[in-house]
Amino acid sequence: MSSQLNNKLTEMRERMSFHSDVCIREITLGATEIKGAIVFVNGLADRDLIDLHILKALMTLRQDCAPLTKSYVMERVLTISQLSEVPNIEETVAKVLMGATAILIDGIPEILLAGTTKNKSRNIEEPISEALVRGPRMGFNECLSDNTAMLRRHGENDSMVFMSMQVGSRAKKDLVIAYMKGIAEPELVEEVAARICKINIDNLPESGYVEQLIEDDFLSPFPQIQSTERPDRVIGAMMEGRVAILLDGTPFALIAPVTFSMLLQSPEDYYERWLAGSLLRLLRFFAAMIALLTPAMYISFISFHPGLIPTKLAISIVGSRIGVPFSSLIEALIMEVAIEILREAGLRLPKPIGPAMGIVGGLIIGEAAVQAGIVSPILVIVVAVTAISSFSIPQYSAGIALRMLRFGAMFCAAAFGLYGVVLFVLLLSAHVCRIKSFGVPYASPGAPYRLGDWKDFFVRAPIFMMRKRPEMMHQESKRRQKNE
Template identity: 60%
Template sequence: MLSSVIDYIPGWNVWTQAILAFLIPILASKIYKKMYAITGKGKKPDTADSKKAETLLEPSGAPFSGDYEADIQVIRDRIGGNSDLIFREIRMEKTNVRAALFYVAGMHNDRVLDLHLMEFLMFEAGSDTINEPGRIRDRLPFSCLLEASDLNSFNRSVMFGHIGLMIEGELGGLLIEYPNGANRSVQEPLSEALLRGPRLGFTEVLSENTSMLRRQGFSDQLEIKTQKVGTRLRKDLALAYIKDIVNPDLLEEVSARIGKMDFDFIAESGYVEQLIEDNYLSPFQQVQNTERPDRAIAALLEGRIAILLDGTPFVLIVPSTFSMLLQSPEDYYERWLPGSLLRMLRFLAAFLALMAPALYISFISFHPGLIPTELAMSIIETRQGVPFPSLIEVLILEVSIEILREAGIRLPKPVGPAMGIVGGLIIGDAAVQAGIVSPFLVIVVAVTAISSFSIPIYSAGLSLRLLRFVGMLFAAFLGMYGTILFFLLLCSHLTKLKSFGVPYLTPVSPFRLRDWKDLFFRAPLALMKRRPAMTKTQDDKRKS
């Protein structure tokens, strides 16, 4: 009895492996936690830190003294060193009061400045306009008129492009006219081109972007709230949502995360995305970005929240789920049958873009017996001259395709297509001729590349490109078994992932049948009576 038990005690190598089985994951999780602690917590400073940050960015500004000469002197001392700051002192004819204008060159239309502003101030503004202290705001005929609370904010606003006005005998400075720096005109969104649908794309100016959202339709429920972000260079950030649809808890969560952002300059909405996302170690984006106002408004109507940042045409949409990565507004503009077909095609394309090279490796290197014999024969025949194992072969071609792609983005427009031809056709053909890769692999890689181009969101395509290489490694080690492990790993990761509290894989899992209408296929609009369940909206009926 005892001897048979002893018989089953495994040898030392199994014990070593068991210890490895224990140590490696512990190590991995330690590293993961360390990495998460380093950067993940960076966005959540504790209250003391955030208070310090507050004081840093809001230095208690020196108040206006009320003495015209002294205030002007302080302003000139602080910002007069800038060569692009224009300081113009004028005398108001009617009242014989001195006034000073500060503005930055290049921010304003000179004609408006001369004809309108200067003329009014110098010749028309009479004693009735400014003789009542404190009520001057009501008397000046400018649509944009702000009062600066202290000297620092006055200086900042002037440097940002407002026209600063100081009038003798008045306490405080006035800010007239919004900054009007160099902009580009409205263009078709470059990264999300459509055949059918509006051609309008967001621009770099926040006010234009919000107005584009507003002009999507009449509503008094679309609420846009602006706040300043960034600790050193401050910028406007707007939250847009539909007041009677959005879930208030979600709104609170989003505002809280934005409030916790601690960074000296938010250059692009990508910064916002990375500072507020749930898991920065995940290869999947948990925030969707878009250049299209129609997409943004559609998301708002689903109960999501849009985050607009000044200075970028990319608007963020939260929460976002996996299925949104493969949706295009066109699915809804075309009739439902072609829309559904395209949707399913994209799922297939995403699968190919992710798995095709991994499947190639596992079939060729591990299980040639599983594909039809003739096909296996012809593939192996063409691979005879190839000196590398299939992983190296695939890597050679995949890496060069990725380089080509990267090069194609950098190149000026007229050269780009030529590059594609040289790279894709000539190098591919020459590589086959030279016996470095097999022709069948060229097909696989080309299909993979084309599939990944069909992903409607560029950043989603990036995640798939990244994961494709991981999948190839798994396949190279364990063949089909490794590929399945890779798929299960993805599933496990995705089920753990959340975007602002919404499970990333909704509605597949947790299973919400109601939202399946808009997943693999797009149901007729008449059936889409309710908003997605995942966003837990206040009002979930789309039809009255």
């Protein structure tokens, strides 16, 4: 073994002395008597690939192949698709620790790097967080290459562009920015890429880190970037001129920019006929208002405006509240906090008992609270309707935002009654109209008003009527349907 090869192996052993799973195999290249070595990480590298396409190819060389050159080894010896050369030991060590195999050959100054990473990913399954009655039954998994392949499978399209980059200063991970060339605005793509390039953090374990680091307003309770497990939702957004962000190691892709109305829409709205899709969408908007304002309306009517309640209903409510020692705000807070705790406990418990515990726990606590005279029966109904309405919101992050804002509405109602609720709605509307997502108004197409985009706002117009893409996106290609 020459001193050059020996020095390289010595330096690699020193750099990897703390990694007990690193394997260094010294070999003789067939009948040539040339020395060499391969370095890989046990468990990360595919050993079958190494044995068949690297070791077998190198250890069966004929004597007339000597002396070996880099081009001869890369072009005629190694039968592996991903092959490159690395100039220094430092970069070699980083690549080997990610699953690649380093190949060192006496007489060749460069280190060859073979792509032998073993990709273990779970099967393509239906997304748990975004279940549909009608639609594709496949969702993203934790493997980035599988996710990009799923987007490619949605149709033959050479306009789909994947821009690759690495994020993380210590633990580097692959990230892909996906968009439709000729549809997405180039300035939008550049802005997304620029914000991601500014990320300077040790590790990004999940796309939620990316979302929080590139959003416009971190103080807003509303998510300004949409997360999804569904490839069909990503394709639909890209066809409108939006940009998708996919990170290796997570099944959740990000879509930017986003509006509030998008968070209440479901892909199923487009798979059903327009009447059914419009009805379901209106129900979600109505459920969102119930989830946000129902407890606050209860507090304001009971504490400040009982005269606005019909007489018979008011007498019934007053009769049910006899013996309740707390004010309407306190009893509403008790029940709302209890429901939130039950909801969180149901999510964290094992799947077989989680839903059962949530349902049984809610029934038992509600009945026991009424029997003990802590809360009134009408409040149990109000809290139950509020909780059920919040479950109908298809985007989990949007549901969390409304659940947080519900408590703010309750305190405003307890302080000023119905006037406080109106003031809260006005302030919330002003906030929604103020914030933007990558330059797109969050309240669009309601504010600023764009009549053409109302075909896909509260209701979903028939497909043949939605000939143009949303005006808010400023796409390069405005039309998605050609006139007959």
